[in-house]
Amino acid sequence: MMIPVMNVQRQYASLQDELDKAALEVLHSGGYILGPKVADFEKQFADYCGAKYSVGVGNGTDALVIALLAAGIGQGDEVITTAMTFVSTAEAIAQVGATPVFVDIQPEVYTMDPSKLEAAFTDKTKAVIPVHIYGQAADMDEICRIAHAHNAIVIEDCAQAAGAKYKGRRTCSLGDMACVSFFPTKNLGAAGDAGIIVTNNEDFYKGCLAYRVHGSGINGAYTYARLNNQEFDESKIDFHGNLPKYYNYLVGFNSRLDALQAAMLSVKLPHLDSWNERRRQIAAIYNDKITNDKITKPVVADYNEHIFYVYPLRVEDRAAFRAFLEERGVTTGVYFPVPMHEQACFAGLGYKHGDFPVAEDLAEHGVTIPMFPELTDEEIQTVIDAVNAF
Structure with missing residues (x-):
């Protein structure tokens, strides 16, 4: 599954x-x-x-x-x-x-x-x-x-x-x-x-x-x-x-x-803080145990308490990474594949590729791995093993 x-x-x-x-x-x-x-x-x-x-x-x-x-x-x-x-x-x-x-x-x-x-x-x-x-x-x-x-x-x-x-x-x-x-x-x-x-x-x-x-x-x-x-x-x-x-x-x-x-x-609502804390715990495990040097892990600004709606990675060859994880039973996501200035609906604003290079890089190379409070320890380890094996 x-x-x-x-x-x-x-x-x-x-x-x-x-x-x-x-x-x-x-x-x-x-x-x-x-x-x-x-x-x-x-x-x-x-x-x-x-x-x-x-x-x-x-x-x-x-x-x-x-x-x-x-x-x-x-x-x-x-x-x-x-x-x-x-x-x-x-x-x-x-x-x-x-x-x-x-x-x-x-x-x-x-x-x-x-x-x-x-x-x-x-x-x-x-x-x-x-x-x-x-x-x-x-x-x-x-x-x-x-x-x-x-x-x-x-x-x-x-x-x-x-x-x-x-x-x-x-x-x-x-x-x-x-x-x-x-x-x-x-x-x-x-x-x-x-x-x-x-x-x-x-x-x-x-x-x-x-x-x-x-x-x-x-x-x-x-x-x-x-x-x-x-x-x-x-x-x-x-x-x-x-x-x-x-x-x-x-x-x-x-x-x-x-x-x-x-x-x-x-x-x-009364459960939100505990759910968010569990997300941070999962993120901490990912941060510690994902050791693949092809993967860039997320950074938390020192003034923030992140709640990890998603856990974003940067991977140079995203398509290959996603296919590799899928073969090992791990679903991935992309948030988001097209930056706003390159969306067709905003073409009339006159922006072009290259105007916002950091956003463009994330759109091309960003990928998320499973993140929700109810993930089991076994599932977390399966995700880590798959990411490290890439």
């Missing part, structure tokens, strides 16, 4: 009774959209991150789009992000009408290179989205310093980094907003698509609340006034006895974290 890169069934099995009970409670309640389960999880997750507010949404991509809109970013604006990420990061920028501007990543740690950031700013730059890729935080102090000096906000892309720490502080509490994906394979995974936005900024919080429900209600009216530099007087808002959701002030979305997903995540 193949050892998978990730395995969600084992995690479900370890919490089956609790998860089944939570799901049945929601199904019996009849309250499936937002409601107390979602509100409870939003508070739990904000508290976990050390932040004031969180807004559950349909998925991580929606989280990025809604966060950008809540900050008033749109047509004619520029947003800087990394050339090495999943397409959602750059896609969200384009979806709000702004232009993605890419910078290269740091060698070895693979996060946004702050030394390349200053040169990417123009008078159109309104935000920076650093990506905590593979479970390791970007150098947020330096990124925030540069961004805020240019009056740009910082939105953390924490899709792969729920629970990671930077200088002792959790991700999601380091920028002006943060966006998380709860895709089932993530360190904190739902039973389907789900996401969340975290912030300490009340204006952004109200904007996110509005945009996730069609731009409606009091939060929609407030955010419309804020984004249009108008005075807001709540006493003048009259819904004439009707539901506020029928009064729409912004063109928003139907993107709500549903109660079933919130219930699943509430069961899992």
Whole structure:
């Protein structure tokens, strides 16, 4: 049997009774959209991150789009992000009408290179989205310093980094907003698509609340006034006895974290730190026992507590390595094979091969081996033996 890169069934099995009970409670309640389960999880997750507010949404991509809109970013604006990420990061920028501007990543740690950031700013730059890729935080102090000096906000892309720490502080509490994906394979995974936005900024919080429900209600009216530099007087808002959701002030979305997903995540959240610790233990074993000099192992920045969403290697002949491991029952993955500036959907931005050499090298030579908390010691040793035999 193949050892998978990730395995969600084992995690479900370890919490089956609790998860089944939570799901049945929601199904019996009849309250499936937002409601107390979602509100409870939003508070739990904000508290976990050390932040004031969180807004559950349909998925991580929606989280990025809604966060950008809540900050008033749109047509004619520029947003800087990394050339090495999943397409959602750059896609969200384009979806709000702004232009993605890419910078290269740091060698070895693979996060946004702050030394390349200053040169990417123009008078159109309104935000920076650093990506905590593979479970390791970007150098947020330096990124925030540069961004805020240019009056740009910082939105953390924490899709792969729920629970990671930077200088002792959790991700999601380091920028002006943060966006998380709860895709089932993530360190904190739902039973389907789900996401969340975290912030300490009340204006952004109200904007996110509005945009996730069609731009409606009091939060929609407030955010419309804020984004249009108008005075807001709540006493003048009259819904004439009707539901506020029928009064729409912004063109928003139907993107709500549903109660079933919130219930699943509430069961899992108390286990996240122990799961992440197990990932670090597995990574430490890999670091110690992988001795093949054809393999470059990941580096953890000294200011970070990595959570190893994946365990990334660099191998010169990736295709041969992947085939070799497959023959020995070990599955591998590639995160990600095409950097953003070389994606066909961004061809119109005018970038070319060679513009971001570190990201391009990782795209060509990066490969991941199995990493999830439920890996057995025997499986870990099988992976190590296969890697060393290459």
